[in-house]
Amino acid sequence: MKDPGELTARLLQGDRAALARSISWAENGDPRFARVLEAVYDRVGRAWRLGITGPPGAGKSTLTNELARLYREAGETVAVLAVDPSSPYTGGALLGDRIRMEERTLDPGVYIRSMASRGGHGGLARAAVDACDAMDAFGFQRILLETVGVGQAEFEVVGAADTVLVVVHPGAGDGIQAMKAGLLEVADVLVVNKGELPGADQLVLDLEEAVHVRLRPSLRPDRNTADAGPAWTPPVVRVSAKRREGLGDLVAAVDAHRAFLEQGGRLEQRRGERRVEQVRNVVAERLLDTLWGSRDLGRALAGRLDAKTTPYAAAAAILEPILAAIPYPESEPSAGAAPGGANGA
Amino acid sequence: MKRKIRVLVAKPGLDGHDRGAKTVAAALRDHGMEVVYTGLHKTPAMIAEVASQEDVDVVGLSILSGAHMSLFPRVRAELQARGLGEVLLVGGGIIPQEDMAALEGEGFARLFGPGTPTTEIAEWIQGEMERKWQREEAQEGSRS
Ligand SMILES: Nc1nc2c(ncn2[C@@H]2O[C@H](COP(=O)(O)OP(=O)(O)OP(=O)(O)O)[C@@H](O)[C@H]2O)c(=O)[nH]1
Numbered sequence A: 001m002k003d004p005g006e007l008t009a010r011l012l013q014g015d016r017a018a019l020a021r022s023i024s025w026a027e028n029g030d031p032r033f034a035r036v037l038e039a040v041y042d043r044v045g046r047a048w049r050l051g052i053t054g055p056p057g058a059g060k061s062t063l064t065n066e067l068a069r070l071y072r073e074a075g076e077t078v079a080v081l082a083v084d085p086s087s088p089y090t091g092g093a094l095l096g097d098r099i100r101m102e103e104r105t106l107d108p109g110v111y112i113r114s115m116a117s118r119g120g121h122g123g124l125a126r127a128a129v130d131a132c133d134a135m136d137a138f139g140f141q142r143i144l145l146e147t148v149g150v151g152q153a154e155f156e157v158v159g160a161a162d163t164v165l166v167v168v169h170p171g172a173g174d175g176i177q178a179m180k181a182g183l184l185e186v187a188d189v190l191v192v193n194k195g196e197l198p199g200a201d202q203l204v205l206d207l208e209e210a211v212h213v214r215l216r217p218s219l220r221p222d223r224n225t226a227d228a229g230p231a232w233t234p235p236v237v238r239v240s241a242k243r244r245e246g247l248g249d250l251v252a253a254v255d256a257h258r259a260f261l262e263q264g265g266r267l268e269q270r271r272g273e274r275r276v277e278q279v280r281n282v283v284a285e286r287l288l289d290t291l292w293g294s295r296d297l298g299r300a301l302a303g304r305l306d307a308k309t310t311p312y313a314a315a316a317a318i319l320e321p322i323l324a325a326i327p328y329p330e331s332e333p334s335a336g337a338a339p340g341g342a343n344g345a
Numbered sequence B: 001m002k003r004k005i006r007v008l009v010a011k012p013g014l015d016g017h018d019r020g021a022k023t024v025a026a027a028l029r030d031h032g033m034e035v036v037y038t039g040l041h042k043t044p045a046m047i048a049e050v051a052s053q054e055d056v057d058v059v060g061l062s063i064l065s066g067a068h069m070s071l072f073p074r075v076r077a078e079l080q081a082r083g084l085g086e087v088l089l090v091g092g093g094i095i096p097q098e099d100m101a102a103l104e105g106e107g108f109a110r111l112f113g114p115g116t117p118t119t120e121i122a123e124w125i126q127g128e129m130e131r132k133w134q135r136e137e138a139q140e141g142s143r144s
């Protein structure tokens, strides 16, 4: 499948190989993806996107599999995007999350895709949103986006979800570590998995306390609070993915968060911010690729830099003509990225 | 180009040893490939379905059970049924020389015998994919 027109037609007919190829184009930064998205963008926005993150080994994939099962039993279709890290040295990756979702392989109502994080530039977050958009346009009703909760790039990925689950498990001080890593701040629902193990009770208590003490709504003005109104307090839900316990409560917590967002324009705001972020990612990636790739700034610099030129002087020489050409006037110092609700679609 | 070689490493059949498959998966990753690993006991239909969902370029099968003469053609047929006839199918395991020659001769897969250094497998895949992508680029170039 090489032609974007043909691929689009097949995507709209429900051909999953076409979906798979469109995601590859997105991952590779292939310009054909933009043409596909253009043709199907009016169908994007119907799926509910669940981000599932947390420390390595917390049980994210096992839980994703269980959620997929429950949503299927409720008659919904489910797409999974499972992100695993690439090696920064070789660029390779081992993508093993779908081992835990094996029973879903032959279910025509489920599509599972593994994605490697590849290298920097916000490219991962951009590709992950693209993949979710493609799954959404295809018609999947639930999108489950799994990623390991380590590092900024991964936070950006789950930030693109409508509801973010942060999954932790008892043992090895994971609860505390999660807080340090800033995982609590991105959580809409906190999930204590492996709830049948000793230490789960304590972890639930610790997290509940942390939520109430440290996550005052005022600390997160940019999330969930479209206007003055009740803020969302992330509930702590204890489950055992392995024993299939507590999963009904988890599904209910997700539904409650969805209902919360669907009031008072909160969902529009959140998705509007996400669209702005995606534009930002695309612009940044294109600029960097152009400068360091096709224009090969690295090579151009290699001959000219000497020990007496500071990095700032070299950068200024590169940036001046570029900055001079930017057509947008400088904004007020306080201006953020997104004027609230600046989202057409 | 940011394109990466995507490989599915699968272990069909009933024997319960996946050390070989895991070793190859890790070696391919170390050669910069993105390797989807699915664990033991896959049927040909499941393998082809995962290959389709993951849009892989290569499917690698590890077979120790002796069932290779039926498994490779069945996986090939399942791939073709999903429009994936172009996917590179490679295999390894305990396969007698004459079986390897027969399967390769009929175009089912490229096979590597036991003890083949993983580097050799990785480099062979790399070479094949580079040639394939060059051919595709040349085709696209001549069309536009
Ligand atoms: N005891 C217990 N073990 C569980 C539970 N859920 C998952 N596990 C086990 O925890 C281990 C890790 O599970 P995964 O689902 O792969 O965890 P993950 O968070 O996806 O791991 P990474 O993707 O590698 O970060 C496996 O051995 C699971 O069987 C649970 O509820 N209880």
Ligand SMILES: [Mg+2]
Residues within 6 Å of the ligand: A060, A061, A062, A096, A097, A146
């Ligand atoms: Mg996982």
